[in-house]
Amino acid sequence: MVSTSTTPFACIDKYSAMPGENEILFSMHTVFRVDDIKQTTANNDRRWEVHLTLTDDNDPQLIALTKRLEEEIDGKEWDRMGKLMLKMGQFNQAEELYNELLKNSSNDSDRAHVYSQLGDVKKNQGQYKEAIDFHKNSLQINRKTLTDNDPCLAISYNSIGQVYNKMGDYSRGLELYQKALHIREICLPPNHPELATSYDSIGSVYESMADYSNAISDYEKCLAIRNKSLPPNHPDVAGSYNNIAGVYEAMGDYSKALECCKKGFSIYQMALPPNHPRLAVAYACIGSVYDSLGDYPKALEYYEKDLKICQEALYPNHPDWTNCYGNLGSTYDKMGDHSNALEFYEKAIEVHKKTLSSSHPNFVACHSNIGLTYKNMGQHKKALSHYEKALKKMNECGSMTNKLELATIKNNVGSIHFLMGNFQKALEFYQEALTSREKVLSPQHFDLAASCNNCGAAYTELNELKCADDFYTKALNIYESNNVPNHPGLAASYNNIGYLYEKKGKHTKALEYYEKARQIHEVIHSNHHDVATIYDNVGTSYDRLGNDSKAVSFHENAIAIRRKALSSDHPELAASYNNL
Incomplete structure (x- = not known):
């Protein structure tokens, strides 16, 4: 065991009264990181095995975090153990402990508290209906003895709201969050952590509804309070950064999103054990931004880390x-x-x-x-x-x-109608999706560019080439303004503009844009079937320019990729053979 700690410890197995027992004597106030907690099975007693890592007790940030966690994990001995388990992400063990405490509860006040804790356990286990039942039991008991503006009622309202939000019932969630906020604004000082919790919760509903301006406003209020009331390495501060990152990503500001994700991740790494569920969320947050940036191998790397923790913890x-x-x-x-x-x-x-x-x-x-x-x-x-x-x-x-999710689905329905040759029907869905996105997203968002590309493609097939050109230009301007030289969407724009020139009979100009698209795709995924589409288009341009050998070469490359990536009866593979 190695540490920079000034608090001494000693191995005393040679001097222990129990022969064969590896015993270590620690000085008072020795500080540990809690890595894991599990119940022992010996003698059917209520002992818990706690895995510890010795840390430096002179670290001022650690001292501040420890003090704050002691305040959060207050209460009687076994209740404190349960709260620690919840903080650690040890939800099954917490459930066992709180069920035991519920059996031994002697008064309504204790029962209300244990019901609330079991509600949190069930929420974290994903058993939402049971979570609501426990929180409602707690609320029902507290209503008998507490005033209407008691902070304990706010905790119940907020907790039930969180579960409804998880279930996708945003209207109920928002109503309960606002009840909790109203009570807290009356009873608590302006920088109290529970006020931050209310703003965080309300922000999450607005984010789910794609109301990003309200979401970012509430998340930033939450972060401001947490920065004033909590240590800088507290996990809840990290949670705020993650939430803000999610909104920036949805709005298309990927550099800010990644910056916030990494801030949150660094705090989680310091404050939590390596298999904590909140660390999994941080990995997913970073992976999602890389996904949006078109860096799929990097996204996959982080998503697999997320999965690994889920396998261990959920x-x-x-x-x-x-x-x-x-x-x-x-x-x-x-x-x-x-x-x-x-x-x-x-x-x-x-x-x-x-x-x-x-x-x-x-x-x-x-x-x-x-x-x-x-x-x-x-x-x-x-x-x-x-x-x-x-x-x-x-x-x-x-x-x-969620208006954005609805827009995405309409866009997808349009894409199928497009592939089936129903171009007018496709255009209707594409335009509905674009209108919805324009109301919510920033003007430089990639999803707007994708919608413009799709509308342009439909107009191209309907032979309305001027309209197509306008939409393609809008899409290209968005990608170029974001300075993402290897984004798949930029490749799609170049490909579409190339096809438009093909329709106009300008084959040399078409080839220029096809080549730009090909270069991007070969960087990001050289064997993807989108590359095959580009190869086919380049081959067609060379064919129309009278360069048969190059045309054949590109069509053969397209076939080789599609044979690896697609089923033998895929229509795109048939199209490649037809081109050759």
């Missing part, structure tokens, strides 16, 4: 598994590995069926993702079926529908 059917599976599936799909993508999406669907309502946004996302994969595999009817399921479930959500 119940087999915990809803957070669906996020892990969905992220991995999406990345594999973008990398052209459709079989792996479908496998992860199907795993996500199975977990959803056991844990969430059929209208939950994550359930909708699963159907949408499966539809996208089938589209990429050329199975358009299956793709349309899943997209229509997703669209139906989104419409069932009514006014609390």
Whole structure:
């Protein structure tokens, strides 16, 4: 054991009264990092084995964090152990302990507290209906003895709101969060951590509804309070950075998003054990930004770290598994590995069926993702079926529908109609998606560029080339203004503009843009089927310019890639053979 700690310790196994026992004597006030907690099975007693790492007790940040955690983990001895387990992410052990405490509770006040703690346990285990029941039991008891503006009631309202938010019931969640905030504003000082919790919770609802201006406002209020009231290395400060990062990413400001993600991650690394669920969230946060930037191998690296922690720390059917599976599936799909993508999406669907309502946004996302994969595999009817399921479930959500997710699904439905040759129908869906995105997103967001590209493609096929040109130019301007020279969307823009010149009969100009697209795709994924599309387009341009040998070479390269990436009956493979 090595440490810079000035507090001494000594191995005393030679002097122990118990022969063979490896015993260590520590001085008073020795400071440890708690790595793991598990119950011993010997003699059926209530002993817990705690794995510790010795740390430097002179670190001022550690001292401040320890003091704050002591304040948060107050109460009687066994209750303090339960709170520590919750902080550590040891939810199953916490449940065992609180169930034992519930049996031994002698008064309503104790029972209300234990019900609340069990509600938090169940929320973290992903068992949301049971979580609500426990929190409502706690609220019912407290209402009998407390005034309407007691801070304990605010805790109950906020806790129940968190569970409804997890279940996708945003209107109920927001109503309860605002009740909690109203009480806290009356009873608490302006920089109290529980006020920060209220702002954080309300921000999460607005984020889920794609109301990003309100979300960022509440998240920043939360962070400001936490920076004043908590030590700088407190996990809740990291949580605020992660939340703000998520909004910046959704708004298309990826540099700010990555900066906030990394701030949060560095705090979690200092403050939490290596398999803590919140560290998994931090990995997923960073992976998501790299995904948005088109760096899929880097995204996959972080998503796999997220999955590893979930495997160690979560119940087999915990809803957070669906996020892990969905992220991995999406990345594999973008990398052209459709079989792996479908496998992860199907795993996500199975977990959803056991844990969430059929209208939950994550359930909708699963159907949408499966539809996208089938589209990429050329199975358009299956793709349309899943997209229509997703669209139906989104419409069932009514006014609390996430407008951006609805726009994405409409865009996806449009893409299938496009591939099936229904260009006018495709354009209608593309325009609806673009209109929704323009109301919510910043003018330089990549999703706006994607919508412009899609509208341009539909106009091209409808032979309205001037309209197509306008939309392609808008898309290209967005990508170029973001300074992302190897983004897949930029390659799509170059390819589309090349095709537009092809339609105009300007084959040399078409070839220039196809080559730009090819260079990007060869950097980011040289064997992806999108590269095959570019090769086919380049081959077609050379054919029309009378350069048969180069045309044949590029068409053969396209066939070679598609034979590896696609099924033998995929329409794109047939198109490549036809071109040759």
